[in-house]
Amino acid sequence: MAAKQRISRKPPPLNKQSAKSEQKTSPEVRGKTAFSSLDWRRIIIRIAMMFAIMLVVYLSKDAPLVPFASQQENVGIRSVAVQCSKDYEEELKRFPGCTPMKCGRVVFDTLVKRSEVSALLHIAERGLALGGSSGGASILDLHSGALSHGNAFVNIFKLEEAKNTFTMEDFKIYSHVKDKIHAAIANQFGINKKDLFLTYPTFFSRITAAPPQTIHDEYWHPHVDKETYESFHYTSLLYLTDYGLHFEGGRFIFVDKDANKTVEPRAGRVSAFTSGSENLHHVERVTKGTRYAITVSFTCDPKYAIKDPTLQR
Ligand SMILES: O=C(O)CCC(=O)C(=O)O
Numbered sequence: 001m002a003a004k005q006r007i008s009r010k011p012p013p014l015n016k017q018s019a020k021s022e023q024k025t026s027p028e029v030r031g032k033t034a035f036s037s038l039d040w041r042r043i044i045i046r047i048a049m050m051f052a053i054m055l056v057v058y059l060s061k062d063a064p065l066v067p068f069a070s071q072q073e074n075v076g077i078r079s080v081a082v083q084c085s086k087d088y089e090e091e092l093k094r095f096p097g098c099t100p101m102k103c104g105r106v107v108f109d110t111l112v113k114r115s116e117v118s119a120l121l122h123i124a125e126r127g128l129a130l131g132g133s134s135g136g137a138s139i140l141d142l143h144s145g146a147l148s149h150g151n152a153f154v155n156i157f158k159l160e161e162a163k164n165t166f167t168m169e170d171f172k173i174y175s176h177v178k179d180k181i182h183a184a185i186a187n188q189f190g191i192n193k194k195d196l197f198l199t200y201p202t203f204f205s206r207i208t209a210a211p212p213q214t215i216h217d218e219y220w221h222p223h224v225d226k227e228t229y230e231s232f233h234y235t236s237l238l239y240l241t242d243y244g245l246h247f248e249g250g251r252f253i254f255v256d257k258d259a260n261k262t263v264e265p266r267a268g269r270v271s272a273f274t275s276g277s278e279n280l281h282h283v284e285r286v287t288k289g290t291r292y293a294i295t296v297s298f299t300c301d302p303k304y305a306i307k308d309p310t311l312q313r
């Protein structure tokens with residue numbers, strides 16, 4: 001959720017060296033070659049990206065806030081194409097048909113039923129009641145069990161009091177809704193569903209106005225999801241509460257050079273976008289109330305695929 005929090009939970013780094021060159025090269029040479037040709041390139045790209053992000057953030061500082069989807073309106077499906085960044089170049093050949101070639105943003109307001117939203121909100125409330133950050137941002141990841149607790153994380157499945165917290169039905173609804181989002185994203189971006197995989201972290205988030213206690217509570221920094229997690233190709237958010245009704249602040253903002261485009265959370269709204277730097281974004285600080293959402297993440301790389309969570313007793 002918070003940029004920093006995501007950094008601390010990011011998947012293991014990809015070894016981009018091919019298996020072929022692994023076999024041919026001795027370990028010493030391999031070390032040197034890897035450092036000069038890959039690490040330097042990555043460091044330079046990263047620094048350049050950081051400057052580019054800072055520049056866009058600076059340029060957009062006084063740009064107007066333009067609603068892409070406001071809380072009051074049911075937009076049905078609303079999408080916009082954005083030009084892809086160069087972030088995907090290397091992966092286009094590795095995952096053809098899945099790696100974004102057409103980038104964009106889409107909001108679905110009729111994909112998830114009200115009853116599903118209430119069931120998911122109830123799961124989040126029950127789970128997070130067993131922990132919660134001492135600052136403003138808490139997460140619950142039903143895949144890994146990670147639950148914010150004070151200034152750290154615990155494994156919810158190891159907590160005695162969590163044994164009877166969830167039911168099979170909870171996991172059924174979670175998987176069903178996740179499947180609908182998966183299918184909608186595949187359809188929207190022209191991908192065969194079987195080439196797109198759920199990845200980690202996929203998690204519930206709860207944000208309040210409580211002052212931050214650790215960097216994990218700092219969710220409001222502009223960031224690029226693909227930067228934070230190498231595995232991400234498509235990000236989606238399912239909102240479980242409403243901007244303006246249940247909380248204030250907390251709008252999702254795409255940072256563009258000309259304008260900042262907002263997605264106002266609306267219960268049941270799914271907002272999905274390609275995860276590269278064409279979709280630099282941040283979440284406004286919540287000033288009042290409680291904001292619940294689920295981040296549901298997808299990758300084209302089968303190595304980072306995760307399975308549906310199951311009830312653990
Ligand atoms: O909760 C949101 O609206 C967005 C969160 C976010 O940017 C993320 O999880 O990467």
Ligand SMILES: [Fe+2]
Nearest residue numbers: 223224225281
């Ligand atoms: Fe994000």
